[in-house]
Amino acid sequence: FCKSRDSARIAVATAGEGPPLVRVNNWFTHLELDWDNPVWRHWSEALVERRMLVRYDPRGSGLSDRDVTDFSLDALVSDLEAVVDALKLRRFPLIGLCQGGAIAAAYAARHPERVSRLMLYDSYLHGAFVGEVPEQLTRQARAFSQMIELGWGSKVGAFRELFANLLMPEAAVPQLKWISELQRRSASPATACNLWNAFNTFDIRAEAPKVIAPTLVFHVRGDAMVPFEAGRRLAAEIPNARFLPLEGKNHILRADEPAWQTFKKELNDLLGPDEQTDDSA
Secondary structure (H helix, E strand, C coil): CCEEECCCCCCEEECCCCCCEECCCCCCCCCCCHHCCCCCCCHHHHHHCCCEEEEECCCCCCCCCCCCCCHHHHHHHHHHHHHHCCCCCCEEEEEEECCCHHHHHHHHHCCCEEEEEEEEEECCCEEECCCCHHHCCCCCCCHHHHHHHHHCCCCCHHHHHHHHHHHCCCCCCCHHHHHHHHHHCCCEEEHHHHHHHHHHCCCCCCHHHCCCEEEEEEEEEECCCCCCHHHHHHHHHHHCCCEEEEEECCCCCCCCCCHHHHHHHHHHHHHHHHCCCCCCC
């Protein structure tokens, strides 16, 4: 564990050997469950293959402090600052998934000397509650907030089916069941709702142009959770970023999708120089 600037305890774990790769996690995670589930296991195995993977649970969820009230972008960036400082990482690549992509990009803008490479997956410049967002998307996000508060963690019912279908419309039955279980064990309904609302207030439009690290922006073309156009706009605002569309419909790529092999190859190609010269110490 390490402590963020407001004394919130953040749970941290590392796996593998070699130069570090820091993963800025997405909405709901649980460090103890990442390796044992059919949704994220292949991701963890791929990210740890050639390197030391650094993972942490966001405040309010998993093994991190649950009794917190500040879920702002600044607070979540400070958690990342605490993690890398506790591990004494001087320079390292970052991978941010979904909401974690906005946190990773903000950190890279604020600490350009620390970030060697930046990878953003199915992420965005700003949430549905800020900026020029179509009214339909804003109303949809607010409706989803109410559904989360009422249905988060339920093992049956309309919410679980809706959420799973948005997240992984082509998921197998074991994956659908695990999404529900991870909801129940990762965060309370109130915290999940607070996080969702906070994610939709993120706005890194002023910070994205300040990112200087080589950046690769992945986005699944048929993603129903974060629109494809949001990924294109994000890539366009980061200087010299490369945008790589991934064919598919799942917000979380399955191991048997062709796009998963593309993602792994491009990720490893980008990280190659860091793995040959470890400058993290």
